[in-house]
Amino acid sequence: MSALTDPKGAIAELTRPEGWVLGVSVAFLLFLLAALLTGALGPTYFLFLVGLAGMYALLSFGLNAQWGFTGLINFSVAAFFGIGAYGSALMTASGSPIAGGFNPLVGLAVALVVALALALLIGIPTLRLRADYLAIASLGLAEVMRLIVLNERWLTNGSAGVRGIPGFFKGWPVLSTFPEAMPGLRLEIVPGSPIFLEASFWQALLNVLLVLAFAGGTYLVLRRAHRSPWGRVLRTIRSDEDLARALGKNTYSFKMQSFVLGSLIMALAGVFYTHLNLYVGPGDLDPITTFYAWVAVILGGSGSNRGALFGGVVIVTIREGTRFLNDVALPIDPAPLRLLLIGVVIVAVMRYRPQGILPPQRELIWPSAVDGGGAPETPDSGVRERKGGGGDE
Amino acid sequence: MSEGALPKDDAVLRVDDLQKSFGGLAATDHATFAVERGTITGLIGPNGAGKSTLFNLISGFYEPDGGTVEVNGTDVTGMEPYQVAEHGLIRTFQTPRKLEGMTVREAMLVGPRNQPGESFLRLFASPGSVGESESANLADAERILEEFEIDHLAAQPATDISGGQMKLVELARAMLAEPEVLLLDEPVAGVNPTLAKKLKSQIRRLNEQGTTFLLIEHDMEFVMDLADPIVVLDQGHVLTEGTPDGVRGDDRVIDAYLGGGA
Amino acid sequence: MTVLGYLANGLVFSSIIVLGSIGLSLVYSIADFANFAHGDTMTIGAYAALVTFGAVGGLGGAVLGLPFGFFFALVVGIAAAAVVAVATEKLIYEPLDIDSIGLLITSIGIAFIYRALIQIRFGSDFTRFDIRAQRPIESLVPYGVRVTLHDVAIVGSAVVLVVGLHVLLQYTDLGRKMRAMADNPDLARVSGIRTKRVKLWTWVIGAGLAGAGGVFLGLFNQLAPRMGFNLLLVIFAAVILGGIGSVYGAMAGGFLIGMINQLTPFFSTVVEALPIWPGWLAAALESLISIEYANAIAFVIMVAVLLVRPNGIAGEAAT
Numbered sequence: 001m002s003a004l005t006d007p008k009g010a011i012a013e014l015t016r017p018e019g020w021v022l023g024v025s026v027a028f029l030l031f032l033l034a035a036l037l038t039g040a041l042g043p044t045y046f047l048f049l050v051g052l053a054g055m056y057a058l059l060s061f062g063l064n065a066q067w068g069f070t071g072l073i074n075f076s077v078a079a080f081f082g083i084g085a086y087g088s089a090l091m092t093a094s095g096s097p098i099a100g101g102f103n104p105l106v107g108l109a110v111a112l113v114v115a116l117a118l119a120l121l122i123g124i125p126t127l128r129l130r131a132d133y134l135a136i137a138s139l140g141l142a143e144v145m146r147l148i149v150l151n152e153r154w155l156t157n158g159s160a161g162v163r164g165i166p167g168f169f170k171g172w173p174v175l176s177t178f179p180e181a182m183p184g185l186r187l188e189i190v191p192g193s194p195i196f197l198e199a200s201f202w203q204a205l206l207n208v209l210l211v212l213a214f215a216g217g218t219y220l221v222l223r224r225a226h227r228s229p230w231g232r233v234l235r236t237i238r239s240d241e242d243l244a245r246a247l248g249k250n251t252y253s254f255k256m257q258s259f260v261l262g263s264l265i266m267a268l269a270g271v272f273y274t275h276l277n278l279y280v281g282p283g284d285l286d287p288i289t290t291f292y293a294w295v296a297v298i299l300g301g302s303g304s305n306r307g308a309l310f311g312g313v314v315i316v317t318i319r320e321g322t323r324f325l326n327d328v329a330l331p332i333d334p335a336p337l338r339l340l341l342i343g344v345v346i347v348a349v350m351r352y353r354p355q356g357i358l359p360p361q362r363e364l365i366w367p368s369a370v371d372g373g374g375a376p377e378t379p380d381s382g383v384r385e386r387k388g389g390g391g392d393e
Numbered sequence: 394m395s396e397g398a399l400p401k402d403d404a405v406l407r408v409d410d411l412q413k414s415f416g417g418l419a420a421t422d423h424a425t426f427a428v429e430r431g432t433i434t435g436l437i438g439p440n441g442a443g444k445s446t447l448f449n450l451i452s453g454f455y456e457p458d459g460g461t462v463e464v465n466g467t468d469v470t471g472m473e474p475y476q477v478a479e480h481g482l483i484r485t486f487q488t489p490r491k492l493e494g495m496t497v498r499e500a501m502l503v504g505p506r507n508q509p510g511e512s513f514l515r516l517f518a519s520p521g522s523v524g525e526s527e528s529a530n531l532a533d534a535e536r537i538l539e540e541f542e543i544d545h546l547a548a549q550p551a552t553d554i555s556g557g558q559m560k561l562v563e564l565a566r567a568m569l570a571e572p573e574v575l576l577l578d579e580p581v582a583g584v585n586p587t588l589a590k591k592l593k594s595q596i597r598r599l600n601e602q603g604t605t606f607l608l609i610e611h612d613m614e615f616v617m618d619l620a621d622p623i624v625v626l627d628q629g630h631v632l633t634e635g636t637p638d639g640v641r642g643d644d645r646v647i648d649a650y651l652g653g654g655a
Numbered sequence: 656m657t658v659l660g661y662l663a664n665g666l667v668f669s670s671i672i673v674l675g676s677i678g679l680s681l682v683y684s685i686a687d688f689a690n691f692a693h694g695d696t697m698t699i700g701a702y703a704a705l706v707t708f709g710a711v712g713g714l715g716g717a718v719l720g721l722p723f724g725f726f727f728a729l730v731v732g733i734a735a736a737a738v739v740a741v742a743t744e745k746l747i748y749e750p751l752d753i754d755s756i757g758l759l760i761t762s763i764g765i766a767f768i769y770r771a772l773i774q775i776r777f778g779s780d781f782t783r784f785d786i787r788a789q790r791p792i793e794s795l796v797p798y799g800v801r802v803t804l805h806d807v808a809i810v811g812s813a814v815v816l817v818v819g820l821h822v823l824l825q826y827t828d829l830g831r832k833m834r835a836m837a838d839n840p841d842l843a844r845v846s847g848i849r850t851k852r853v854k855l856w857t858w859v860i861g862a863g864l865a866g867a868g869g870v871f872l873g874l875f876n877q878l879a880p881r882m883g884f885n886l887l888l889v890i891f892a893a894v895i896l897g898g899i900g901s902v903y904g905a906m907a908g909g910f911l912i913g914m915i916n917q918l919t920p921f922f923s924t925v926v927e928a929l930p931i932w933p934g935w936l937a938a939a940l941e942s943l944i945s946i947e948y949a950n951a952i953a954f955v956i957m958v959a960v961l962l963v964r965p966n967g968i969a970g971e972a973a974t
Contacts, residue, residue: 071756073756073759073760075763122958124962125958125961125962126961128965129961129965131756132688132689132755132756132759133895133961133965135689135691135759136689136891136895136957137954137957137958137961139691139887139888139891140888140891140892140953140954140957140958141954143888143950143951143954144948144950144951144954147947147948147950147951148951150947151945151947151948152942221517224516224517224520225513225516228510228516228523229502229508229509229510229511229523229526229527229530230510230511230512230513230516232495232499232502232503233503233511235492235494235495236492236495236503238493239490239491239492239493239494239495240489240490240492242454242474242486243486243489243490243492243503244503245453245454245473245474245475245478246452246454246474246478246483246484246485246486247478247483247503247504247506247566247567247570248475248478248479248483248506248507248570249475249503249511250473250475251475252473254511257513261513291763291767294760294763298760303494332775333774333775333778333779335774335779336770336771336772336774336775336779336880337771337775339767339770339771339774340767340768340771340772340775342764342767343763343764343765343766343767343768343769343771344764344768345764346760346761346763346764346767347747347761347764347765347768350751350753350757350760350761350764351747351750351751351761354752354753354757355494359494360494363496363498363499363548364495364499365498365499365502365527365531366510366523366524366527368520368524368527368528369524369527369528369530369531370531
C-alpha cells in the first residue's frame, strides 16, 4: 500500500531476494505483455492462466495457513480442493447425478460445510499427536477421497466427471449476462497482429475478477490473522508446541482452527476452479495438486503470504512450461517431468534455503499497538505495512 | 521420613503421593511435598532422581499413575498443561527451542494469558479490543524487559541471542503470564557467571514482589544461596526437605549423591 | 473362493507388506523420520530386477516355477534399492541441517524424483516380468485355495528374509546397536556407538527389504511407476498399527493389514449375508466394504488406531 505513495522508498527497503523476485516478476510480466500484444498469446488464454495462477495462490494460502503458520503437514490439499470443486459442481451443474441446478452460492456454501466436516474428521484423531501423524493420515485421506470419487458413480459420475457447470455469476443481476452484453472488440496495437476480444474474453475477465476477489479477501484475512496474537500462538506452536502449552495456550484448539481455516481456503480454490474450468473429473484430485501447493509454499517461504502468491505464479510456469516444452522442444511426457521438477525443487529448497525465498521478515505485532508508540526505536517493525494494516479498519 | 511433610498452611502447590513409572521402572515414587506461598523452593537430587519427570507431572505434560497435584487449592491432576497454566502454574524448560522468525519482543508477547487477540473471531468482530490489549501487553513487555535490563534485545531475532540471554527472556516472558507459582527447570544451566548472577538477583527481586518459585538446579552454590526450603529427591521419592544448611548436613543426602555417581 | 482361499491370498500379500513395513519402521526409528520415499524405493527394486532379468534371462534351471535368473534379478533388485537409499542418505539427508519434519518433507521430494526418473525411462504403463504365469497348485484347488508356485516362492522368500532380520537384530553386534539406537539415539551416541555407521546399515537393510518387497509385488501383480507410492498408505497403516518404531510391531501390523486387505471380498459377502438394519446402513456398508476400497479400509483402521491407541497395538500407553 505504502509502495503506492512512496515507490522509491519502498524499493530501497527491499531485501536482496525481494528485489530479485520483483525483478523476475516484472520481466516475466513484460514478456507476457509482449506475447500478448503480438498476438502470440491469446488474451482469453492469458486470462485463463491468470485465473489459474490465482487459484494456485489461493491453494497456497490455504496450505500456508496450516504449514506456514502452524507447522501442520497436510498432504491432502488435493482432497480439500476436490471437495470444493465437486461440492460446488454437484450442486450447480446440469449434468450433476444428484441435486444440481442450484445457485453457485449454494454450491459454495455446501462445499465449505463439507470441507469443514472433513477437516474435523481428519484433525480430531491426528492433531493431538506428533506432526508426522497428520502427514501420514492426510496422505491416506487424499487417496480415499480419490477412490470415493472414482467409485461412487451415483454421487460423482465416476471417471466421466461432472459436466454442465455454470459460471459462478449465473443468476446474478448484470454479471450473468455481462460477457454476451459486451461488444466484440478488435484491437491492433502491433500492426498486422490484431487481437480479438469476444464473449469468451469477457467471461475470462469475470473469472479473473472473481479469483482476485477470493484471493484478495483471503490475503487480507490471513494477513490480519498472521500478525495478531492468534497468529503468534500458531507461530509459537510451529517452533515449540510445548512452550505454548506451558504458557496456557490450548494448542489442540489452535491447531484445529488453523487446520480448518486452511482447509476452507483450499475448498474455496476448488469452488473457483469448478466455475473456471466448467468440468471436474477424478483427475483433478491427483496428488500432484497437493505438491504443487507444497512447492509454492516452501519456495515462497513458510508463513509468508506474499511468498505463497509468488509460488502460485511459479506453479503455473511449471505446469505450462512443461507443456510448452513438450509441444515445442523435447518430446518428453510432461507428467513425469513435472513430477521431477517438483521433487527437485522440494529437495533443493530444503537443502539450500529452508526458510524459502520470501520469508516474512518484519515483526508481526498488531499494527495499532505499534502505532501507539510502544516501540519507537525500531523503524522496521511493521511500520512499512501499517497503513494497510487491519487494526483500525 | 518424607511422608512427614505435613500439610502446610498456605501452600500454592501441593504434590501428594505422586507416582509415575515407565516400562515398569518407577520414575516418580510416591512423591509428596508442598511449596509454600512466597518461598523460593529448590528441588535437588542426583542425576536420574526424577526431577524432570516430577516437573512434567506437575505441569500436566505427563499424566500420573497415581496421586494428586493441587495448585492454589484446586486439584489439577490429569489436566492438560494449558489448563494447569490457567490455574496459575507456569513452567520454563531446560533447553528452550528457538522461536524462529520472531523477535525477542514478539517472543515476549506470547506470555500474557487469555489475550483477546487469541480468538480468531475477535480479530474481525472487535479489532479495537485486540488493539487495546496488544498495546497494554506491549507496554508491559517493554517494562519487564527494562526491569531485566535486556530492553536492548527487544528488536533482535529470538534466534540470534545467546542461550543465557534466552533464559532471561524466558523468565521475563513467564512473568507476563502472571504466575502464582513459577517452575524453573535449570535456570542457569549453560549460562555464564555474569548472567547467572543477574538471573539470581532477578529471581530474588520477583520473589520479593510476591512470586513463588520452585526450581530445579544442578549448580549447588546457586540453589543453596537462593532457595529455602530445599526438597531433595532421590530415585523418584522425596528423601528429605529443610533449610539449605539442614540439607547440606544430612547424611542421607550425601549418600544419595555419592551413590548416584555424582 | 473359500475363506481358506482368501487367507492364502492374504498370506502372500501380507508377505509383501511385511517386507515394506519393516524397512519403513527401521528407518523411522533409527534415522528418525517418516520416509515418504519408502514406497518408491520398492519401485526401484522392482524395476532394477526387471531390467536385470531382461538382460540375464532364465539361466537354465528353475525353482518353484521361477527361473534361476529371477533370483539373481531379485538380489540385484535388493542391492539396487539399498545402493540408491544409501546414496540418497549420503548425498541428500545427511548434509541437511533440519529436523525430522524437514526430512519428512524432503523425502516426499525424493519420492517424486525416484518415480519421475523411472517413469521417464520406462513409461507409465504396466509391465510384467517375462515369466510364464503359473496355474494354481492342483492339489489345493479342491479346498478353494488358488495359489501358484510363485506365491509359495514369495511367502518362502519373505519368511527367509524376516527370519534373517530377526537373527541379525537379536544375535549380532550390529543388531544390538540398532536396537539401542532405536530406543535412545542420544544414549547410543554417548555410549560409543558409531551412529552414522549404524544408520547407514539401517538404510541398507530397510531399503533392501523394500526392494525385495517391490520385486515380489511386481511378480504378484505387475510393475508400474506408481506401484510403490500406491502401497505407501497401506504400509504406513501397518507401521502405525504395529506402533511406530517397533520392528516386530511392524511385522504384526503388516501381516494384519495385508490379510485384511485381501479378505475384503470375504467381508463384503459377510456383510451382505448379515441382517443389518436399517437398510441404508446395509447398503452403505455393502458399497464401502468392497475390493475397490481395500486401501480405504487400511486407512480407516489407521485412523481408528490413532484415536484409540496412538502408539500401536504393541506400543505402550501414550505419554
